[in-house]
Amino acid sequence: MxxxxxxxxxxxxxxxxxxxxxxxxxxxxxxxxxxxxxxxxxxxxxxxxxxxxxxxxxxxxxxxxxxxxxxxxxxxxxxxxxxxxxxxxxxxxxxxxxxxxxxxxxxxxxxxxxxxxxxxxxxxxxxxxxxxxxxxxxxxxxxxxxxxxxxxxxxxxxxxxxxxxxxxxxGRRFRSDPCRNCRRCVDACPTGAIRLPGTLVAEHCIASILQQDSWSPVDRQLVGARVYGCDSCIDSCPIGWPSREESAPAPLVRWLTAGDQELLEEVGHWYIPRRDPFYVRRNVANALGNRGSLTRDERRALALLCVRSQTRERIEGLRSLLRVRWGR
Ligand code: SF4
Ligand code: SF4
Structure with missing residues (x-):
C-alpha cells in the first residue's frame, strides 16, 4: 500500500x-x-x-x-x-x-x-x-x-x-450471508412489498409510492401515517441494531403552513416530483388524515391549507379532514 x-x-x-x-x-x-x-x-x-x-x-x-x-x-x-x-x-x-x-x-x-x-x-x-x-x-x-x-x-x-x-x-467484511436464515424484513414490511428470496415490488413499497405524483385510493391508505420514506425493513434487520434514537417529531404543522420557498429550503433534499411543494403538503395532509386524532394546531393547519391554497391542495386538505372526522 x-x-x-x-x-x-x-x-x-x-x-x-x-x-x-x-x-x-x-x-x-x-x-x-x-x-x-x-x-x-x-x-x-x-x-x-x-x-x-x-x-x-x-x-x-x-x-x-x-x-x-x-x-x-x-x-x-x-x-x-x-x-x-x-x-x-x-x-x-x-x-x-x-x-x-x-x-x-x-x-x-x-x-x-x-x-x-x-x-x-x-x-x-x-x-x-x-x-x-x-x-x-x-x-x-x-x-x-x-x-x-x-x-x-x-x-x-x-x-x-x-x-x-x-x-x-x-471496515470489516461479512464472512457469511446474514440473510441465509432470516426473513425479518420480509415479515416487517407493512405492505408485503418484499418477496422471497429478495425482490422488491416497487409499486407496493411505501418509500416509492410517497415519491409518485399520482396516487390511487389504495395508495393513500397503504402509505399510512408516513410522510417520506419508510424504515420498517431497515429497523427490523438485526444487522445494524441498536436501531433507534428518539428525536423531536417532524414539524408537520410548519410544513403545512410554510411558504413554497421556505418549505423547499427545509425538505428540498427529498425527491419531490417536479420540485413542486404541493407534493410535500399532500404527503403531510394524507399522513395526518391516516393517523387521525389531530391536535388543534394540526386541524387548524389543514383548515388553513384548504382556505388559502389552490384547488388541488384544498382537495387534499379536505380529504384529510374528512378522513379524520368521518373515516372517509
Ligand atoms: S432482516 Fe436483514 S439479515 Fe434478515 S433477511 Fe432482511 S436484510 Fe437479511
Ligand atoms: S421501505 Fe417499507 S414498504 Fe418498502 S420494502 Fe421496506 S418496509 Fe416495505
Missing part, C-alpha cells in the same frame, strides 16, 4: 466513513441484467432513476472516460425517527449532505495529490449498489439494500472515480 493510499484511508475514516473498498472500473453487466429483469417483471417503474437507462448506469466509463479505478464509500446515519416523525432516518438526518461533504473532501485530496478524480452518489449514471458490492464493502440484503457490517443498511453510498486503481479498505 502506497503512502497516498494509507493517507487516503485515514482521511476517509476521519471523515466518518464506516466502510470503503476499491475496484477497477468495468461494465456492471450483472446489475444491468437484473434491472432489465425487474422491468420485464413489472416490479419497478421503468422511467425511474437507474431503471430509465440500465445500460448507461452499467458503464460508468461513459461519464468518466479517463477513470480506471473507483472507491466505494458508505457513510452511516443515526435513525432518529420516532413514532410521530414518520420521515425515514436518511431523509430526516440529511445524510446525503454528510456524504456530499465526504466525497468533496476525498476528491479534493486526490486532486491535490495529482490524480484526476470525480465522484457520484444517488445518480442514475451508476449502479451504486453494484459498485459497493463489487468493492466488497457489503452485501445486498433481502430488502434489496446494501448492508455493511455493524451499520447495516443505515448507510448512504457514494463512489469516487480515479484515473488509476487504488487499493483502499475500510
Amino acid at each position: 502506497s503512502e497516498l493510499e494509507r493517507k487516503f484511508e485515514r482521511l476517509l475514516i476521519d471523515k466518518g466513513v464506516v466502510a470503503a473498498g476499491s475496484g477497477a472500473v468495468v461494465p456492471l453487466h450483472f446489475d444491468a441484467q437484473q434491472s432489465r429483469l425487474r422491468i420485464a417483471a413489472g416490479f419497478v417503474d421503468p422511467a425511474h432513476f437507474t431503471y430509465r437507462n440500465p445500460e448507461r448506469a452499467a458503464v460508468v466509463a461513459r461519464a468518466f472516460p479517463w477513470s480506471h479505478g473507483y472507491v466505494s464509500v458508505a457513510v452511516s446515519y443515526a435513525t432518529t425517527r420516532d413514532a410521530e416523525t414518520q420521515v425515514a432516518g436518511y431523509a430526516y438526518n440529511r445524510s446525503y449532505e454528510d456524504l456530499r461533504e465526504v466525497l468533496a473532501v476525498a476528491v479534493a485530496y486526490l486532486r491535490e495529490s495529482g490524480l484526476r478524480a470525480a465522484s457520484l452518489f444517488d445518480s442514475n449514471q451508476a449502479f451504486d449498489k453494484g459498485l459497493a458490492r463489487r468493492a466488497g464493502i457489503g452485501l445486498v440484503g433481502r430488502h434489496t439494500m446494501v448492508m455493511v457490517p455493524k451499520a447495516g443498511s443505515r448507510v448512504v453510498l457514494g463512489s469516487i472515480f480515479t484515473e488509476r486503481l487504488l487499493s483502499v479498505s475500510v
